[in-house]
Each structure stands twice: as structure tokens, then as C-alpha cells.
Amino acid sequence: MTLAEGALRRLVADDLPALSALEQAGQAYPWTPAQLEAVLVDPDSVVVGVQRDARLVGHAVLVRQPFDAELQAILVARECRRQGLADRLLGVVIETAKAWRVERLLLEVRAGNGPAVALYRRAGFNEDGRRRGYYPPRAGHPREDALLMSLPLA
Numbered sequence: 001m002t003l004a005e006g007a008l009r010r011l012v013a014d015d016l017p018a019l020s021a022l023e024q025a026g027q028a029y030p031w032t033p034a035q036l037e038a039v040l041v042d043p044d045s046v047v048v049g050v051q052r053d054a055r056l057v058g059h060a061v062l063v064r065q066p067f068d069a070e071l072q073a074i075l076v077a078r079e080c081r082r083q084g085l086a087d088r089l090l091g092v093v094i095e096t097a098k099a100w101r102v103e104r105l106l107l108e109v110r111a112g113n114g115p116a117v118a119l120y121r122r123a124g125f126n127e128d129g130r131r132r133g134y135y136p137p138r139a140g141h142p143r144e145d146a147l148l149m150s151l152p153l154a
């Protein structure tokens with residue numbers, strides 16, 4: 001299936017190689033192919049992708065829970081950042097969660113991830129709490145807190 005330039009669509013199992021390549025190139029701790037495949041085939045998960053020049057350059061993973069939905073990942077290829085793609089992915093994620101009629105959209109983010117925290121605050125997410133030292137150390141950085149954020153939908 002081809003995708004119109006800049007269009008967003010739900011990714012399917014056939015997108016696994018492109019999705020895996022995007023994760024490997026853009027994440028410090030990429031999801032494994034098995035983790036990605038699990039959400040691609042899970043009926044309670046939606047993976048939204050955005051493509052540019054026939055290449056997948058961004059995605060977001062949304063999972064439905066009994067009363068809430070959780071944004072488990074959002075990523076844009078390094079060379080395509082600051083062009084509004086995450087904002088568009090997040091817009092589709094929010095619309096999808098609203099269609100599920102869940103009460104809130106939840107997420108966890110590294111407290112030191114400035115771009116992501118700014119993205120979520122701009123979209124209206126509240127900061128609900130903090131898990132001290134939740135993320136393990138990486139590349140010379142100590143353990144890091146997780147910020148718990150939510151967007152009311154109901």
C-alpha cells in the first residue's frame with residue numbers, strides 16, 4: 001500500500017521492517033521487532049505512521065485500557081524533527097482515544113526529555129506525578145525520573 005506524501009495511516013504487520021528500522025535509527029533504547037510486532041497485531045493497540053519520500057519517518061503507539069488509553073511511544077526520524085510531524089501524530093492519537101470513549105490519555109516520559117515534555121504540554125497534558133529514579137542509567141547519565149502525564153478526554 002502506498003501512502004500519500006505526509007499522510008498518516010494505521011500501520012499493519014507488513015510495516016514491521018520499516019517500523020523496526022525507524023526505531024533502530026531514532027531511539028536510544030529501540031523497541032525490539034517482537035515488541036513492535038505485538039502492538040501491530042494487537043486489536044487493542046493502534047500504531048499510526050507518517051511517511052515522507054516513500055519512507056516511514058514517524059510513528060506513535062496507542063494502547064486501549066479499560067478506562068484510559070496509553071501513549072506508549074512517539075518517534076520522528078532525526079532529520080524530520082521540528083516540522084510538526086509529532087504534533088500531527090499526536091492529533092490522530094487523541095482523536096483515536098476519544099473515539100474509544102476512554103476518560104484519559106496517559107503517558108510516561110523521562111523528566112529530562114525536553115522536546116517530548118514540551119510536545120505534551122503544548123497538547124494540553126497535565127503533569128500528575130513523578131516516579132523517582134524510574135529509568136535506568138544510560139550513556140553516563142544517572143537514573144532518571146519518569147513524569148506521569150495525562151490528558152482528560154471525557
Ligand SMILES: CC(C)(COP(=O)(O)OP(=O)(O)OC[C@H]1O[C@@H](n2cnc3c(N)ncnc32)[C@H](O)[C@@H]1OP(=O)(O)O)[C@@H](O)C(=O)NCCC(=O)NCCS
Nearest residue numbers: 074075076081082083084085086087109115116118119122
Ligand atoms: C519528541 C519528538 C517526537 C518530537 O517530534 P517533532 O516532530 O520534532 O515535534 P514537532 O515538530 O511536532 O513539535 C511540536 C511541538 O513540540 C515541542 N518540541 C518538539 N521538539 C522540541 C525541541 N527540540 N525543543 C523544544 N520543544 C520541542 C514544541 O512545543 C513544538 O512546537 P513548535 O515547533 O511550534 O515550538 C522527537 O523529538 C523524537 O522523536 N524524539 C525521540 C523519541 C522520544 O523521545 N519520544 C518521546 C518518548 S516519551
